[in-house]
Amino acid sequence: MHPNDTLPDAEAQCRQLAELIRPMLAKDPALVGIYSGGAWIAERLSELLGLDRETGLIDVSFYRDDFAEKGLHPQVKPTLIPFDVEGRHLILVDDVLYTGRTTRAAINELFDYGRPASVSLAVLADRGDRELPVAATWKVWDVALETKQNLVLEKQDDGQLAWRLENA
């Protein structure tokens, strides 16, 4: 188990991720953050990259593949896509890429708004152990964790993003 103070600085990682994405700006992309961590990162990226378009926010609860086992998530947030998806280059943003199931659900949901020109995936952390053929277009941090461990992005009281490692 890692103590929290050895975990990397999430804010610095956001800045690195923004630089990785920057060459894509020529295509006039739109950001879509997955609740809740991905939504915070998408806000950061939007500021860092100076995007004037509003950021999309997505809650994949209605598209999850574990509804039969787990039921509906008790706190669903409204998905908000404040721009036309049709023909647009989309950048899906999440905090941790793991099994790939959340990404699958998010892509399905986005297609119910229209047919985007492309969908890319930007994440801060990639912990491997994929269960679907999904890969990040941009990532900052490859991290190997045990199955029982859970890597969580938090927004602290001062508004700063920080990592926390939980043991289930």
Add this chain to the structure above:
Amino acid sequence: MHNPQLNDRGELTHLLSTEGLPRAILTQILDTAESFMEVSAREVKKVPLLRGKSVFNLFFENSTRTRTTFEIAAKRLSADVINLDIGRSSTAKGETLLDTIDNLCAMHASLFVVRHASSGAPYLIAEHLRRIGRDDIHVVNAGDGRHAHPTQGLLDMYTIRHYKKDFSNLRVAIVGDILHSRVARSDIHALTTLGVPEVRAIGPETLLPKHLDKLGVHVFHDMEAGLKDCDVVIMLRLQNERMNGALLPSAGEYFRHYGLTPQKLVLAKPDAIVMHPGPMNRGVEIHSAVADGPQAVILPQVTFGIAVRMAVMSIVAGN
């Protein structure tokens, strides 16, 4: 006490009544409905949550609107919807309610939406499902007798929260035939649980149940006094069949005393909203100038009703 609506983990598995539901569950339904409102505004108004599930609409009593909104809600959740024309089918041939249910279970039903003239019919079905060990099948009450109409109650709460933002400072009046109204009962329980400090019941003595004060409701027979400074006015439909009995003199007389006219509405707060579960009797319980006026939110109620029913069905089906 055993609450037949909740499973062993305290989660909602049937929706039978707003009575006895904890505030957290009511709030969860309203929050989830807010997310479904957004789905209904999309290009593709459908999510895959209930794909492969079968929703049976069992309307032992007629209701086009409620049945239609449940059907739309189930279809937007990707469920298959089967509408049973009960009046003309097995019940008419003498089959008992529970035999009908057993047959539909054998057809792999996932969820029953039940409207019945007898109070308690949905409870009977839920208890039966528990007894035969089918906790994978869920029941949603779409109105039973004079007892409860919980999805209407919940969509009323959604409407109030949408326009008034929160429940903690409101004065809500329910006007009309409360005695025969399952909507009024579901509203009163939900309003109380959600923390509305003042609920009023306005109507003639013959149409108000006794002991309303035991539910914490303030009773008014004079509409002018009852409407004063209200934030929300919920009008109830006057059922025509009541007019023939001894309960009311005439529709005209009723309208003079309890019909909502623009002149009476000015007594409520200037930003008061006017609700009605439909179908309306214009000129009996509500004046057209109010029904079509800027304070009426009667059509938004219908739209919210679809999102609320989507929320209820997806929550119970997952538990």
